[in-house]
Amino acid sequence: MSNKVRNESRTVEDLGEFGFIKSIASGCINRLDGVVYGIGDDCAVIGPFGDRVLLVTTDLLIENVHFILDRIPPEHIGEKSIAVNLSDIAAMGGLPRHTFVSIAVPRLFPARVLNGIYGGIKSACKAYGVNLLGGDTSSSPGGLFINVTAIGETNKDSVMYRRGARVGDRIYVCGTLGGSVAGLKILKGEIPAAPEQWPSLVLMHTRPRALIKEGLTIGSCGMATAMIDISDGLVADLGHVCEESKVGAEVQEDSLPISEDLLSLGKQYHVDVTEYALTGGEDYALLVTVPPESAREFEKLLEQKTGAKPTDIGEITAGSDVKCMTPAGRQRHLETRGFNHFTS
Amino acid sequence: MSNKVRNESRTVEDLGEFGFIKSIASGCINRLDGVVYGIGDDCAVIGPFGDRVLLVTTDLLIENVHFILDRIPPEHIGEKSIAVNLSDIAAMGGLPRHTFVSIAVPRLFPARVLNGIYGGIKSACKAYGVNLLGGDTSSSPGGLFINVTAIGETNKDSVMYRRGARVGDRIYVCGTLGGSVAGLKILKGEIPAAPEQWPSLVLMHTRPRALIKEGLTIGSCGMATAMIDISDGLVADLGHVCEESKVGAEVQEDSLPISEDLLSLGKQYHVDVTEYALTGGEDYALLVTVPPESAREFEKLLEQKTGAKPTDIGEITAGSDVKCMTPAGRQRHLETRGFNHFTS
Numbered sequence: 073m074s075n076k077v078r079n080e081s082r083t084v085e086d087l088g089e090f091g092f093i094k095s096i097a098s099g100c101i102n103r104l105d106g107v108v109y110g111i112g113d114d115c116a117v118i119g120p121f122g123d124r125v126l127l128v129t130t131d132l133l134i135e136n137v138h139f140i141l142d143r144i145p146p147e148h149i150g151e152k153s154i155a156v157n158l159s160d161i162a163a164m165g166g167l168p169r170h171t172f173v174s175i176a177v178p179r180l181f182p183a184r185v186l187n188g189i190y191g192g193i194k195s196a197c198k199a200y201g202v203n204l205l206g207g208d209t210s211s212s213p214g215g216l217f218i219n220v221t222a223i224g225e226t227n228k229d230s231v232m233y234r235r236g237a238r239v240g241d242r243i244y245v246c247g248t249l250g251g252s253v254a255g256l257k258i259l260k261g262e263i264p265a266a267p268e269q270w271p272s273l274v275l276m277h278t279r280p281r282a283l284i285k286e287g288l289t290i291g292s293c294g295m296a297t298a299m300i301d302i303s304d305g306l307v308a309d310l311g312h313v314c315e316e317s318k319v320g321a322e323v324q325e326d327s328l329p330i331s332e333d334l335l336s337l338g339k340q341y342h343v344d345v346t347e348y349a350l351t352g353g354e355d356y357a358l359l360v361t362v363p364p365e366s367a368r369e370f371e372k373l374l375e376q377k378t379g380a381k382p383t384d385i386g387e388i389t390a391g392s393d394v395k396c397m398t399p400a401g402r403q404r405h406l407e408t409r410g411f412n413h414f415t416s
Numbered sequence: 417m418s419n420k421v422r423n424e425s426r427t428v429e430d431l432g433e434f435g436f437i438k439s440i441a442s443g444c445i446n447r448l449d450g451v452v453y454g455i456g457d458d459c460a461v462i463g464p465f466g467d468r469v470l471l472v473t474t475d476l477l478i479e480n481v482h483f484i485l486d487r488i489p490p491e492h493i494g495e496k497s498i499a500v501n502l503s504d505i506a507a508m509g510g511l512p513r514h515t516f517v518s519i520a521v522p523r524l525f526p527a528r529v530l531n532g533i534y535g536g537i538k539s540a541c542k543a544y545g546v547n548l549l550g551g552d553t554s555s556s557p558g559g560l561f562i563n564v565t566a567i568g569e570t571n572k573d574s575v576m577y578r579r580g581a582r583v584g585d586r587i588y589v590c591g592t593l594g595g596s597v598a599g600l601k602i603l604k605g606e607i608p609a610a611p612e613q614w615p616s617l618v619l620m621h622t623r624p625r626a627l628i629k630e631g632l633t634i635g636s637c638g639m640a641t642a643m644i645d646i647s648d649g650l651v652a653d654l655g656h657v658c659e660e661s662k663v664g665a666e667v668q669e670d671s672l673p674i675s676e677d678l679l680s681l682g683k684q685y686h687v688d689v690t691e692y693a694l695t696g697g698e699d700y701a702l703l704v705t706v707p708p709e710s711a712r713e714f715e716k717l718l719e720q721k722t723g724a725k726p727t728d729i730g731e732i733t734a735g736s737d738v739k740c741m742t743p744a745g746r747q748r749h750l751e752t753r754g755f756n757h758f759t760s
Contacts (some may be wrong), residue, residue, distance in 0.1 A: 083525060083526060084526075086419075096534050101704050103546070103547060112552070118549070119465075126565070128565075132561075132563070137554055170460070173558070176561065177428045178428075181427060183426040186428055194443055200448060203445050206454070206455050206474060209433055209476075213481060214557060214559050221472075223472070225450075269553055284574075
C-alpha cells in the first residue's frame with residue numbers, strides 16, 4: 073500500500089468488525105425473489121426450490137490470525153477450515169452438501185504443507201459426506217489465506233434462525249465449552265502445560281467437530297425457537313441471539329458444560345475455566361432455545377438421536393442483557409463484546 | 417512461517433498452479449446426487465432443482481497480485497471483484513443471482529478505502545441485479561484479500577461447458593481482446609502513455625464488464641457447442657476448451673476483435689497489439705464455438721439480442737494444438753501455457 077493511501081486518520085480498527093458489518097448490511101438486496109434470508113445469521117438462505125432451501129456460508133482462515141502454521145499440523149488446518157463452515161450450516165439446521173476452497177499461498181511455500189492442508193480438506197469432506205466442487209488458487213504476497221464457502225440444504229420449514237427466542241425459553245448447549253481456548257493457550261505456551269498431556273483440549277482447538285446430526289435433529293424436531301453455533305464465545309453468541317430476538321438471558325455458571333479435562337487443567341494451573349467457557353471462542357458447540365413446556369421432550373429426543381443430552385444453562389429473560397449468575401446468586405462481571413477480528 | 421516449515425525443497429512454485437489443481441481434482445465427490453458438474457469448468461453446477469440448476473464460482477483478488485491499490489480507485493476494485501465472478505456465470509450461460517464477499521484488511525487500513533471498495537461491490541451488484549447475501553471479514557497480516565463467491569441459475573438444458581467443441585466448429589469472440597493488458601501496462605508505466613489519454617483501455621482493465629446478456633443468449637439458443645470466458649488470455653482459454661473437448665484450433669490473427677483505441681496505441685508506441693489480444697489476460701470476453709451450419713443464424717441472433725455481432729476468429733480442428741496464423745498464412749510462435757498464479 074502506498075503512503076498516499078496509508079496517510080489517513082480513520083482506520084478499519086476504529087470502525088470495528090461488527091460496526092463495519094452493520095454499515096454495509098443495507099442496500100444488499102437488489103432482487104428479492106429467490107432470497108429467504110440475507111446477511112445477519114450463520115448462513116444466507118436461498119430458494120425455495122420446491123420444499124427445499126439452500127444454506128450458504130463463507131469463512132476466512134488466515135495464517136497468524138486464525139492459526140499458526142508450525143503449531144498445528146497442516147492436515148488439521150484443512151479439516152478445521154471445512155468444519156467451521158459446516159458448523160454454520162449445522163447452526164441453521166441444515167445438511168451440508170458442497171464446499172468451495174480458495175487458497176492463497178506464498179510462492180516458496182512447501183508443497184508438502186499445501187498437500188497436507190488439502191489432504192485435511194478432503195478427509196473432512198469425506199467424513200462429513202460433502203463434495204469439494206471448486207475454488208481458486210493464487211500466490212500470496214504475505215502468508216497463507218484460506219476461504220471456504222459451504223452450501224447445505226434443508227426443508228424450508230426446518231431452518232433455524234437466531235431471531236426466534238422468547239422470554240421463558242430454556243437455553244441449551246450441545247457440546248462442551250472452553251476447551252478450544254484452553255487448547256490454544258496450551259499451544260501458545262500461555263498456560264505452561266505440555267500439549268501432549270492435554271490431547272483432548274488441544275484437539276478441541278485444532279480439530280473441532282461440526283455438530284451436524286445435532287443441528288439436523290434440532291431443525292427438524294419443531295421444538296426449538298432459535299439456534300446459533302458458538303464460534304465467538306458463549307456470551308457473544310448468546311448476545312447475538314438476544315439481539316436478534318429482542319430478549320435478554322440469564323446463564324447459571326455452575327451449569328456450563330465443561331469437560332473433566334478442562335476442570336483438571338483449571339485446578340492444576342489455577343486458571344478460571346468458567347471464564348473460558350463463557351468467553352472463549354471456537355468451541356463450535358450449538359446454542360439452542362426451547363420453550364419450557366418442550367424442554368423434557370427436547371432433552372430426551374437429542375439424547376436418543378445423538379447419544380448426548382444437551383445441557384440446560386439458563387433462561388431467556390425480558391430486557392436485553394446477557395447476565396451470568398454465580399452459584400452464590402451474584403451477577404458476574406462480563407466482557408460482553410464479541411470477538412472482533414479487526415482488533416484482536 | 418517458521419524456519420522448520422520453510423526449510424523444504426519442493427515449493428508450490430515448482431508444482432505450478434495447473435499442476436496443483438490437477439493433483440487435487442480427484443477424490444472430491446463423496447455424494448454424487450445433487451452434483452451436475454464439479455471441478456474443471458468456469459462454475460460448478462449443482463441441482464437439478466426441478467428444471468433449474470445453480471452455477472457456483474469463486475475467485476480471489478489479492479493486492480499486489482491482482483491489483484495495485486494506488487493505481488486503481490477503490491470503487492473499481494470492488495466492481496471488478498464482482499464482475500470477474502459474474503463473468504464465470506455468463507460463461508456457463510447463467511443468470512447471476514447472489515454474491516458472498518470475504519475480505520481481509522490490515523488493521524490500519526483506511527476506512528475510506530474499505531468503504532470505497534464496498535461501494536463498488538454494491539454498485540456492481542445493483543447494476544447486475546444480484547444480491548450481496550453474506551461474507552466474512554478479518555484483519556490481514558499482509559495486504560488486502562478479497563474472495564467473492566457468486567451463485568447463478570439457468571435451465572438445466574442451457575448450461576454451456578468447455579467440453580462440447582467439435583471439429584469444423586467456428587470460433588467466435590463476443591467483446592474485444594487485448595485492451596485489459598494494455599490498460600494494465602499503461603497504469604504500470606510499462607507503456608509510456610498517459611492513462612488519462614487512453615481511458616477506454618484503462619477502463620478495460622479496471623472496470624471489466626461481465627457479458628451476462630451475451631452468455632444467456634448463447635446458453636439458451638441451442639446453437640453453441642462450448643463456451644468459456646477469456647480471463648487467462650485467448651490462447652490459454654481456447655486451449656482449455658480444446659483440452660476439454662479433445663480438439664485443436666486454428667485462429668486467424670487478422671480476424672481478432674481489437675478496438676480502434678488499442679490499434680492506435682499499438683501504432684503510436686510500436687507495441688504488438690496482436691500479441692496482447694492473443695495472450696493478454698482479463699478481457700472477460702466470451703469465446704464460443706458454433707457448428708458452421710448455424711454460424712449465420714448465430715451471428716444474427718447475437719446482434720439482434722445484444723446489439724453487437726460476435727467476431728469469427730477461426731475454426732476448431734482435429735488434433736490438440738492451438739495454432740495462430742498470420743495474414744501471410746504462416747504459423748505464429750505462441751507461448752501456449754496459461755497464466756500461472758503461482759509463478760507470475
